[in-house]
Amino acid sequence: MKKLDSDQSAGSKPGAARRLLRLASLIRQQLGQVISREVELPKGAFLTITAIKVLADYSEVRVGLSIWPSTQAVNVLAVVERRRGELQKFLNEKLTMYRVPRLVFYLDTTADRVQQVERLLDNIATE
Numbered sequence: 001m002k003k004l005d006s007d008q009s010a011g012s013k014p015g016a017a018r019r020l021l022r023l024a025s026l027i028r029q030q031l032g033q034v035i036s037r038e039v040e041l042p043k044g045a046f047l048t049i050t051a052i053k054v055l056a057d058y059s060e061v062r063v064g065l066s067i068w069p070s071t072q073a074v075n076v077l078a079v080v081e082r083r084r085g086e087l088q089k090f091l092n093e094k095l096t097m098y099r100v101p102r103l104v105f106y107l108d109t110t111a112d113r114v115q116q117v118e119r120l121l122d123n124i125a126t127e
Helices: 016-038 070-082 084-094 110-126
Strands: 046-054 060-068 102-107
Touching: 016 046, 016 060, 016 084, 060 070, 070 084, 070 102, 084 102
Parallel strands: 060 102
Antiparallel strands: 046 060
């Protein structure tokens, strides 16, 4: 009986999950560098890449963005979306793959939800 790796699930190829994680890490690093250098954000806005999810078929990479202040989120996401073609081109040049996954950006509001839950818990504790 063959022992499965910790990152291998039944029905998946050995090491596939590990390759996806390495690719996600590389994409996070490369995108972070190019966004900080090339994308001009509205004054006072900050952007953080919070999540990178590469689909198993390598067709798409979903990039979660956390934006501060949250009032600027829509504007900053629009700026990044307008520059998606340039970011994709940069990634295509940096990664040595047959087909580089297509970039899809989304707003990650996890931090806002965490703060909201903490405020609710604080309110309950003071009552």
